Amino acid sequence: MPAKSNIWFGLVVAVSCLLIGFAFSTLAYRYHYLGVPRGDLIDRMNRELDLTPAQRDQVGDILRDTRFKVMQARQDFDHQRHNLFWQGLGQIRGVLTPDQQKIFDRDFTHPWDHHGHEHGSDEQLPSPEAAPSASSPAAPQH
Structure with a gap:
């Protein structure tokens, strides 16, 4: 069973990281820390x-x-x-x-x-x- 709990823990960490990254990138675009790539x-x-x-x-x-x-x-x-x-x-x-x-x-x-x-x-x-x-x-x- 410890292997299953490690998999679930890894999955929770991965999903959490994705959500945090999405939240930060959304805020960065909203407050113009990042710009939408538009080309030359x-x-x-x-x-x-x-x-x-x-x-x-x-x-x-x-x-x-x-x-x-x-x-x-x-x-x-x-x-x-x-x-x-x-x-x-x-x-x-x-x-x-x-x-x-x-x-x-x-x-x-x-x-x-x-x-x-x-x-x-x-x-x-x-x-x-x-x-x-x-x-x-x-x-x-x-």
Whole structure:
């Protein structure tokens, strides 16, 4: 009889795993953690809109150009965000006493060192000595 109970146990575990997997995948699709596979956009447009070869080429060119512009806008945004962040730190540093500035420079001007830079940039962050002073406007350092 122990062999029969092992089979039933294995069956219950297998069915439970399938149900749990189904539940998680359903939630992932519902909350857009997973997307429905749709294929290449140009191929879909070609299929659904019956594009001419000239239209297909134009659509491809437009999509490539748009992708480039989006990537450039993202880079510009990241650069501007970085500059604003350092301007803010410079303004904060400007209201501190010299003793506070030393601690601030040591502990607060290198956030990527302590929290990990998510984008993997090799960009050089300013050293504490190069941080903007109270008398000068906060200029971003690269």
